Amino acid sequence: MPVDIALIHPERPALIDDLGTAVTFAELLDRATRLGRAMLAAGVPVGGHVGTLTENRAEFFELYLASMLSGIWLVPINGLLAPSEVTYVARDADLAMIFAEDELASLAPDDIATICFGEPYEAMITEGDPTPFALDAPAGSRFSYTSGTTGHPKGVKRSIPAALDEMLAVQRSAGHDVAMTGEGIHLVTGPAYHAAVGGFAFFDLCNGATLRIMRKFDAARTLELIEQEQVRRTHLVPTMMVRMLRLNESARLRDLSSLDIVLHGAAPIAPAVKRQMIDWLGPILVEYWGTSEAGVFTRVDSADWLAHPGTVGRPVPGFEVFAVDDTGATLPPGE
Structure with a gap:
């Protein structure tokens, strides 16, 4: 997990993006810790929600880890949604704060605190408390919304382990289940706000991989x-x-x-x-x-x-797949 890797391989690159940002595992853990504590200090409660409006960049994965460490839920928002849809997601998720690209910040509702990447974001990290989070503290995760093709986007908040150490262990185990085992470099090609793209990359990061993040x-x-x-x-x-x-x-x-x-x-x-x-x-x-x-x-x-x-x-282990008819009755193979 990032906590262990930061101690064992502090200088190993963790995040590299097309904007020229390069972050080691030691830097990632420090920045995510400070950011998590800064969000809590700003009034985001444990169990609360913060959003992102961003294209691919290293800061997205810093926020992913910061949220998990601090017991906050991260809600990635697709910046291609219509303004009314962004507002719907922000209201439905009861976002306490939004982190945004300069070019996308105008999509955020005016009454929700919006932190732009660059100086405001870096100031938040600099001013954050670097005290590590206890491993038995409450964990956060990501809270994804569907694309809304059949109506409003729908929030999907899955059950997670209560404690941080258990949640980080789940990330590592889930990574091994899909061969995201942490060796070498993982190339992030698609939008990280997508649950699969960002999720699989984060699994690999938790197992020690370097994420090479393409902007597009x-x-x-x-x-x-x-x-x-x-x-x-x-x-x-x-x-x-x-x-x-x-x-x-x-x-x-x-x-x-x-x-x-x-x-x-x-x-x-x-x-x-x-x-x-x-x-x-x-x-x-x-x-x-x-x-x-x-x-x-x-x-x-x-x-x-x-x-x-x-x-x-x-x-996959733990799942059973079957088809049912309109009454809910299980259908035999071939039906």
């Missing part, structure tokens, strides 16, 4: 970073894969052999696209399916998918 996805730049920085793990969605496959031959002529695993989900993938990706990268694709409410509940590796093209895999 670019297919050619993704391949360049994998080669240059010897990326071990990343998360992609099918549209990203299509863009990568459509690159010209010279752009695709990169050494991608450092990759151990490519997680993918969030949308169905055409079998032809998946087969092309496996032919290109090797049998390192792992597909998952899940929901905001339940988390990941099926998973399939490349070998099983090649043996059963189109499958979404088997239930």
